Amino acid sequence: MLKIINLRCSVQRAVHTRQLVYEGYGNPPEAIQLKSVNIGDKPAADQVLVKWIAAPINPADLNQIQGVYPVKPTLPAVGGNEGFGKVISVGSNVKSVKEGDHVIPNKSGLGTWRELGLHSEADVFSIDNALPLEYAAVFQVNPPTAYRMLKDFIHLKKGDTVVQNGANSAVGKQVIQICRILGIKSVNVVRNRENLEDLVKELKDLGADDVITQEELYGRKKKFPGVKLALNCVGGRSSLFLASLLDHGGCMVTYGGMSKQPVDCPTGPLIFKDISLRGFWMSRWYDVQKTPEKRQEMYKELAEWMKSGEMKKQAFVNNRLEDHARAIEDAQNKHDKKQLFLLD
Template sequence: MLTFRGIFRISTRNLTTKQLVYAANGNPPEAIKFETVELPDKPLTGHVHVKWIAAPINPADLNQIQGVYPVKPTLPAVGGNEGFGRVEQIGEGVTGFKVGDHVLPGRSGLGTWREHGHHKQDQLFVIDNTLPLEASAVLQVNPPTAYRMLKDFVDLKPGDVVLQNAGNSAVSRYVIQICKILGFRSVSVVRKRDDLEKLVEDLKSLGADEVYTEEELCSRKIKTKGIKLALNSVGGKSSLFLAAHLEDNGVMVTYGGMSKQPVQCPTGPLIFKDIKLVGYWMSRWYEQEENIQERHKMYAELGKWIKAGQLKTPCFEKRKITDHVSALEDGMNKFDRKQLFVF
């Protein structure tokens, strides 16, 4: 009796995904390239398969591509530091995740401008999967920056005053809203512009108590008393007068330098009021293992405010990954609306 032994070949099905990659630092619209790659059908041991849903274009992303941001991924790298996705599969040995979970990058440099990715479980962080798409996409950077600066440097009580420059920035808008929620008074300083009255009205609708121009700040026309915390993201002369308005034992937190000028501080208040100057970088806070439980608590509180309508997410221009060139150009040149890749 003849027998036949067939040779059976088991083929694996690969997943095709689109992503935005840069192989060298440079001008983002030119450095970023669109590519299609394949992923294994199953994540490796200790890895999680994430379907990325939405990711913004932030200034830090652009600086990273240009090569001037402190976080420098090994090249070639997928762009994007912020965004959220949904867990599709989990590899062997993975704990703390389940299919359907929504996740954020655990820290900067993961690369979120992609449709799918297989990531180590310690590179991801679970969030509430009932939050709106836009809020989830930007939950990692601006709201937490505002939250931590209001929580970590001064023991603020209801009625205390927070003074900030760059009052129209994304972080500043969250500062205004969180101050309103927690009962703090907020004073915001903005650049003079043609539509100043409209901007003042807009910021006050978010909860700002007072809005002044940089010129009014520098000419000391701000008469507000009891300023315990100043938030500086401009530097230069603006930081000088911001610090000058602090009361005794006040703190100025610097988290940006849009003027590209050194932080300045008046000598008198530094000596006689014992004011303090500190720096803050949200990415470093995320890198500290002791902050994991506090991170869960922070996201839970921010999520509660978002779902209650107390914390509003800014307007976005939603873009396809294939429109990356124009999206990046707009991200560099348009500041009234953030660009958001939706995959």
């Protein structure tokens, strides 16, 4: 009798979940489709069942669907590399996460644009449950990218100067705030626009010391002494002029290529100031961590800055899964607010 009851308990119940899937590479608004699938409600021994709560649309997600990102999940795949969810149940062998934990993907390619997911234990990483949604949804990529670029390339001291282009990007705003917290000056390059004064005010409110337009950068009218680090997410002409602001021994770290142009570098500073060019990819940093300690240490510091309000909440446009075509289209064309899927 007991055996029969146990057998009944272990039977999978049909649980349908909606997810945004791409079956082949292409233009993201057209390639993505909303599908309903049955995933069952019982995690296997090494699995966790996650109720995803919120997930952003990042440039890397779009590049992945276009087929031009180095992480290529097996197709058909669920879109989205970042987001957070709550663990609903865990398999019998799971040790590193427990029911009720808030989790983020352990690495790129998990597929977060879904309501529910059965994942292996190794695919998720617990975060601070007290982090509000606006921070938790974008905790894995942009704040750590800004953090690592400011910590890992040049030993920056209070009063040193960092320059960056794409300063109004989500990463750029994290860079401004972390610089402010660490006592580092930031010079921020943005593209000109109609409401430039509003943008300058927004970035200065976050802690930017200077905000200049790309045109001012190219005009070389302003000089900034003591620039140790340049952060480049644009490439092309922008990187050429950004690198020319570097002081002796300075370093330009490229982490994005928004202009789709190769990285240009000025010959003079390369020779006479011995500047260096480096690249940074957050996914690679996560991949090479053999133990969780360094990641936990970084998350703890970032979460403290967030919970204390030293790092501000990001502004989002909230979307439901069924709004995917418009949300993805807007993520491609507008960069003032990040598009977010609310999945709960």
